[in-house]
Amino acid sequence: MSIFGVSESSSLEKRTDYERLIKEFGLKPLDKSLLVKLQPLHYLFELGMIFAHRGFDDYLRRYEIGQKVSIVSGRGPSNFMHLGHLVVFEVVKWLQSRLNASVYIPLSDDEKYVFGKVKRLEDAHFFALDNALDILSLGFIKGKTFLYISSKMPEVYEISVKLSRYLTYNTVKATFGLDDSTNPGTIFYACVQAAHILMPTLLHGEVVVVPIAIDQDPYMRLTRDVAERVGIAKPAAIYSKYIKGLTGEPMSASKPETCIFTSDDPETVRKKVWMAFTGGRPTLKEQKELGGEPEKCVVFEWLKVFVFKHIKDIGLHEEKCRSGALVCGECKKMLSDALVKRLEEIKRNKMRILDNIDDYFLHPIEEELIENVRRRLHIQESQA
């Protein structure tokens, strides 16, 4: 449902024919003429993880003539975050430093509540703050990075009300796939989501880009239509591919074995990686003789996305695998070592950022909420 972040249960998850998707959705491929403007590229762009766009050419043109630009990238806080969720924020962070852009990160507690993903709105508040720390642990620019919990941010409702007159129930119903027995909150959330995306333009005259998963494009189109009717710059979007889950299925927070949560302890990480789907041969003998099949291997995909930071290193590793010089256990150890180290770093950063959380939030955070999250982090630390 969320326009932001990694899709949890998309019908597109298994369709990796991205060229066809580009055609079907009427997107533009992220081709060389655009990428050359962003040199030196982030390795996730080089990997082709970000592969298509809508209006990003216009966005960069406006940036070049000196218009203020920002990036909006939200998170629906109904659970702990997994590493797949964080990939898109790596891209956001890089783009922020590349363009000196403002970054807005709405945490849509309202969305998760009205769609029944949390029992009480307060549960979403806990995850909102915990998730915020995960995101901020990547290292965003202080004073240019603005987080807020949707229902706690006074401007959100006012802007949503203003935008509501540019939408109809019929359109929202079709786009979000609702039926008439749905609650009014889900219907209104279409306006709230548009408000999240258009707020930087409406309040600060900034042009916006939203990095999203490809299946969220219908909501993006809806918001671009609203912007056009309101008479402001349409938000751009850049689209990311899916990362396979450890089991070979799509990553999903509701299937813990497919993903690594930032809250996982080292033993859990090693166990999950050990069970991962690989491109290894049935026997060691065959592996030595025929070499591995990295194109089938989730561990290799994860090494590419989460561990290697340079295309060159990826190529060398792939060759070694194909040559039979590597056995799967080695790759798994390499991946789990790197992930455990990464999670330790995230946890350390979260603690530090929690002490200065007001530097990043656009509204005050209640002391009680901070204490709840701090307590939970201490428990995680003692398990590590």
Place this chain on the structure above:
Amino acid sequence: MSIFGVSESSSLEKRTDYERLIKEFGLKPLDKSLLVKLQPLHYLFELGMIFAHRGFDDYLRRYEIGQKVSIVSGRGPSNFMHLGHLVVFEVVKWLQSRLNASVYIPLSDDEKYVFGKVKRLEDAHFFALDNALDILSLGFIKGKTFLYISSKMPEVYEISVKLSRYLTYNTVKATFGLDDSTNPGTIFYACVQAAHILMPTLLHGEVVVVPIAIDQDPYMRLTRDVAERVGIAKPAAIYSKYIKGLTGEPMSASKPETCIFTSDDPETVRKKVWMAFTGGRPTLKEQKELGGEPEKCVVFEWLKVFVFKHIKDIGLHEEKCRSGALVCGECKKMLSDALVKRLEEIKRNKMRILDNIDDYFLHPIEEELIENVRRRLHIQESQA
């Protein structure tokens, strides 16, 4: 549409068979056993202007055993207020002092905007503050009277979101008479209205009563159902009759000749009253011989509601009319003199209250908005 205040265009306006309405809607008449608890009564109760209720017996019972009580009475700010709008607030004021109750007055800018009654949300903000001054000019208790502009009050959206899960689009559609081409703001407004009414109970554990016009009962029932599902005390309602407009039609802000706006200058007041529908005879001779027909006379109805404060005075005046001792011109002069004096008093009070408006609002009011309203009051003053 609004649950609050005087109905503008109700299908019930011409149906004054209030006994039938009580039956049809399943209300309870405001009978002696209840009224005796409120002695000494406000003359609007004695007049029978407030004639029915839902749950007001339970409300008074809770009050008697020491529970905190409050009154919620909103206003949809899309125009200047007329004197008909203020009648309900007279009742609120009296009930406040009688029960030492908190009074909450939501000004629903969002409602007026999503239903297209104002062009821009900001237009509703102007009327919200101007209307607030009209209401406060009646003299509410400082520290127990809380006004807010709906979209400016942070708690409103959060509570509306929480309540949204207790409603469905189907129910809202049926109750509000919406169709699928409506905007999502109108649908969500059902939750917002429920939030206005239930906020004192949810946030402060106060039992609520809402004084409303009879045709707004379906929205009240909706909100009582929500309260029951949430598991809090159901809000009570007391129902008022309609006051005829000067022309004999229902009062309506969109037909200025039917009502007296608080912004009308003395000449306009006198002109409107002069054109009013009376119970007078065709000729002076007949009037002297047959006497007037006060039961048909709008001027008499207005004298009852707006001028006389005691049932006894009304009786004496009625007798005089029937006896032929009064001519319509005298009553019209009496009414317009009283109204002009009343409007002067309201204007004077508005100026004074504007300087201390923060004493009554639950959120800050922008200086620019205060200045706009002040400017407009000065213009009115110079016309007076």
